[in-house]
Amino acid sequence: MSEPQDRASGIQVIDRAVCLMQALARYPHPVSLKILAAECGLHASTAHRILATLALHHWVDKPSEGYALGSALVRLAARARPAPRWREIALPILAELCEALGESVNLTVREGDEVVYVERSVPNRMMRVEQVIGTRAPLHVTSVGKILLGAEGATAISRYAERTGLLPLTKNTIRQTEALIDACLTAAHTGFAFDNEEAEIGVGCIGVLVRDADGVPVAGLSISSPIERRQDHWVTHLQAAAKKIEARL
């Protein structure tokens, strides 16, 4: 399938190990060494050595035929960020709002300099905006991301800008640090933000935050629609939905 995979340059062996496990995750059950090696562009010998090491730690299992993801992962994942069960908590509310407005509603969480789509509800219309769950987007091109950035203050935003280079996804993506600071600070102040075709031409978003009992932001809630359908008064709906989600945390 995909040969190059993510060529993220870290420690070579680890990149390769990750690639192998991701490949494993793509298949329903057991995969042969041959296939795995091919998927990651590795020689069978190399793949075998890496998989054998992972198997040693039970990160992969070696049933009679081929390889599969191992049980140690389950134990690890259990300890990984005790994420709220968003599906149970938020999905009904996303669906409700989606139904009411006839537009896509997304729940996102921050992760480093990105925002990850964890749940969504899409309307039953021909033209609609659809986010794939698990997808990521840089903070500065999303509504929710701007509110989050705004909360960190001007200097933090500058650092973000330097660090990431503010790479533009469309001609509307904010490129100047000054402009970004402006946008983020007002976003943080008002509690909501827009995305004006900054991530993809044609789509616009409105976003607000979901906070836990201590007021710490734990997620973002946003409506994505064709830009010409967007209506400013949706903000109040969003805020109400966010309140409902907060109540269920």
Added chain:
Amino acid sequence: MSEPQDRASGIQVIDRAVCLMQALARYPHPVSLKILAAECGLHASTAHRILATLALHHWVDKPSEGYALGSALVRLAARARPAPRWREIALPILAELCEALGESVNLTVREGDEVVYVERSVPNRMMRVEQVIGTRAPLHVTSVGKILLGAEGATAISRYAERTGLLPLTKNTIRQTEALIDACLTAAHTGFAFDNEEAEIGVGCIGVLVRDADGVPVAGLSISSPIERRQDHWVTHLQAAAKKIEARL
């Protein structure tokens, strides 16, 4: 804490990466680089490089302070062996049996040449046998393991013996391949097996299998007790409990 960690010899970097993530899993929330490096006996520089690579793939997260297990793990683990939710399925039945007999009842699943304890219920008595969940034991020293081995036939058992060397845990552990084949074949034939202080002096077990709708063994169910309290008629209780679990799969 523990310096040497598991010195399983595979690819060095991977061993180290695994060690770091295991260390991470031990802590409730975010851990500093310093501590992680120390726990695994690594230099800060090395630990940093490895963690940075893992972070690249979101296997660890880097919140403002320290490191934590990343979100990619949950996505991976979701694809890992679609294990039945044993806790929900079996725990009530384990508890019931445990209550009735006043002895510890364990649920195990096979993993390679080992059996892993995944659930258990312990009685409220002073002297009792307690298995730690997540612990492993070689097939040939457990009741359940012997039934599983028996199902594979004499030659497979011989291969198992060669492969593992039948390392003895107590003076009662079966050391001869012939004896093991005998024990396993009768175990497979009768559907239950014993462990006579083969894993630990003083404790005895009786075990049976739990099978899915196709008759494939998916787990083992066993009673562990001080050897002198063990009663042969417990087998029938075990079989009844196994039936109940099977009904709930």
Added chain:
DNA sequence: AAAATCGTTTTCACAATATGAAATTATCAA
């Protein structure tokens, strides 16, 4: 304000380490 302290990150020369071609073994078909 400087100065000092502590943790994290980057750099870099070096050798230990992971690599992959090829040889070996295991598995399975014809």
Added chain:
DNA sequence: TTGATAATTTCATATTGTGAAAACGATTTT
């Protein structure tokens, strides 16, 4: 049996990860 395919193991090699030390950044102390 032979032949073909996949999984391991071996081994010489240079590529790769290593760790000491230095730079950096954030806090605290003087």
